[in-house]
Amino acid sequence: MIQQTCTKCKVTKEINEFTINRTKKSGFESRCKTCRNEDKREYRKRDHVKVKERAYEKKYRKENPDKLKVYNKKRWQNPEVRAYKEEYRKKNPEIFKKSYRKYKENHFDKYTVTKHLIFAKENGLRADWTREEYNDLVEFFNGKCPLTGDTEDLSVDHFIPISTGHGGTYSGNIVVISKSMNLRKGNKNPFLWADTLKDEEIQGFIRMVRYLADKNNMSPEEFKDYVEGCFN
Ligand SMILES: [Zn+2]
DSSP states (O other): OOEEEOTTTOOEEEGGGSOBOTTSTTSBOSSOHHHHHHHHHHHHHSHHHHHHHHHHHHHHHHHOHHHHHHHHHHHHHOHHHHHHHHHHHHHOHHHHHHHHHHHHHHTHHHHHHHHHHHHHHHTTOEEOOOHHHHHHHHHHTTTSOTTTOOOSSEEEEESSOGGGTOOEESGGGEEEEEHHHHHHHTTSOHHHHGGGSOHHHHHHHHHHHHHHHHHTTOOHHHHHHHHHHHTO
16 A cells, blocks of 8 residues: 655655545645644634634535535445544533424424334334425415314324324325324224314314325225224
């Protein structure tokens, strides 16, 4: 293997200890990676550089969202980066929790869909729900629980509960209803459970069933038979 002597620490090292730099005659940096990183760190500590760098980064991020995505993805595939981040996460659980919360808020649809896809997959059930379908569903019911009309504290419900070993996470088996309704519904047969609903809630239940039947290319009656079958 080729070797080179670092101009800073004067140590002769394997060539892979030097960053590739096509503008140099040798094709590599003259300082070894360790020295170069040290110099960079020192340089970045200067106040005027800090300010300049931050402004530049901010501008770059704003102007190149796609490039950034590709860059981050590539970076994340590097096992060294992963190991470093994992270590950082362990050392700073609070910071990680905060950024995770932020991610959840900003990408709520992605987060919700992914979580429920994993849940169905783990149970060996169909899992092909998409973010678009999630957003369509929410829009269809105007962001409200079809049963209560609530706009807050909503949650994803598998109409045919996962516990039956049927259904799964797909557009024809998912509704977004209020958390309290979801708790009440639990693992029950939804058509038997519907008997406990108030009159105005039943109207919403019928709308929900029509919506799901439609997604399954069934009539509401066919859909009901299908669901009942999952409980036998
Ligand atoms: Zn060196």
